[in-house]
Amino acid sequence: xxxxxxxxxxxxxxxxxxxxxxxxxxxxxxxxxxxxxxxxxxxxxxxxxxxxxxxxxxxxxxxxxxxxxxxxxxxxxxxxxxxxxxxxxxxxxxxxxxxxxxxxxxxxxxxxxxxxxxxxxxxxxxxxxxxxxxxxxxxxxxxxxxxxxxxxxxxxxxxxxxxxxxxxxxxxxxxxxxxxxxxxxxxxxxxxxxxxxxxxxxxxxxxxxxxxxxxxx
Numbered sequence: 001x002x003x004x005x006x007x008x009x010x011x012x013x014x015x016x017x018x019x020x021x022x023x024x025x026x027x028x029x030x031x032x033x034x035x036x037x038x039x040x041x042x043x044x045x046x047x048x049x050x051x052x053x054x055x056x057x058x059x060x061x062x063x064x065x066x067x068x069x070x071x072x073x074x075x076x077x078x079x080x081x082x083x084x085x086x087x088x089x090x091x092x093x094x095x096x097x098x099x100x101x102x103x104x105x106x107x108x109x110x111x112x113x114x115x116x117x118x119x120x121x122x123x124x125x126x127x128x129x130x131x132x133x134x135x136x137x138x139x140x141x142x143x144x145x146x147x148x149x150x151x152x153x154x155x156x157x158x159x160x161x162x163x164x165x166x167x168x169x170x171x172x173x174x175x176x177x178x179x180x181x182x183x184x185x186x187x188x189x190x191x192x193x194x195x196x197x198x199x200x201x202x203x204x205x206x207x208x209x210x211x212x213x214x215x216x217x
Contacts, residue, residue, distance in 0.1 A: 002149060002167045003073050004102035004121070005038040007045060009131045014097050015056050018047045018133060018175065024055035033058070038098075040071035046147050047095040048138060049179055059094075063148035065141045075137070076151045076165055078187055086137040088183045094147055095133040095175060100125045103162040105203050120203020122161045126169060128197050135168040135178050135189060155192035157200055169193040 007014075015022055028043070038044050038061060046059045062071035063086075078087045086092040100123045108117035126132045138147040151165040158166040168190050170178055177185050 002101050002103065002151070003040050003071075005098050006036055006100050007038065007097050007131075008036060008099040009045070009097055011035075011045065011056060013131070014045055014047070017131060018095055018097055019054055019056045021053040021055045024048065024050050024053075024057045028058050040073050041066070044147075045097055046136070046138060046145075047097065047133070048093070049091065054179065057094075057145060059138055059145040059147040061147060063137065063139060063146050065144070065146045072148055074149050074151045074165070074167070076190075078150070078190065083137070084183070086139060087186050090180050092137050092139055093179050093186070094136045094138045095170070095178065096136045096147065096149055097131055097133055099131055101134075101167060103158065103166075105161065109203060111205070118205065120205050122200055122202035123204070124158065124198055124200050126193065126198055129169075129172070133170050133172075133175055135170055135186075150190060152190045153192050155195040155198070157195040157198050158192075161200070166192060 009017070011023075011027065033043055035045055041060060041062050043058050043060050046057050047054060048057055061073050063075070064072040075083050078084055102121045102123050104119040104121060108119050110117040135150040136147050137150065138145055150168045152168045154162060154164070154166040170189065174189055178189055
């Protein structure tokens with residue numbers, strides 16, 4: 001399941017490509033916010049609508065807001081009552097802009113360096129969309145906002161690495177439908193992106209390579 005991703009887009013680029021009307025909330029100005037690297041519970045740029053206007057927001061990647069034993073970064077079964085309640089409401093839908101996402105290799109890999117085999121990172125990109133949008137839902141708890149990505153069946157490129165699911169990547173023509181359409185429209189869009197329109201690189205071992213003085217990517 002995708003729990004690691006990157007977004008290389010600057011706010012101005014994301015607004016121009018996905019957001020339209022600008023910021024919906026004040027832009028974060030603290031140095032703890034890293035908009036490029038996405039991890040569970042980290043903050044990320046998210047596109048949503050408010051009062052009919054689409055714009056950019058910042059939310060935390062865990063739709064349960066820490067109220068579950070582990071971060072809920074991905075959901076798939078939209079028929080479950082808690083997710084259907086979000087899926088039915090356009091105001092609770094969002095787009096998560098990404099430039100690439102990661103899945104770990106199914107088994108540890110022996111790198112021949114005499115050290116314990118470890119799993120490597122496999123990074124997926126979309127050829128026809130250098131910046132792409134993932135289908136998501138969000139909700140507000142108190143003054144904070146939290147999101148999750150929606151997953152679907154994996155395509156032929158992702159399946160050998162992660163056979164259970166992949167994130168739901170949307171075509172640009174489907175952004176408005178995801179944000180504004182019916183519940184049936186949302187379910188219909190929960191499908192794998194074409195494998196031929198994606199690439200993958202890896203495995204890479206950034207933690208070990210960094211420790212050994214080698215390149216991070």
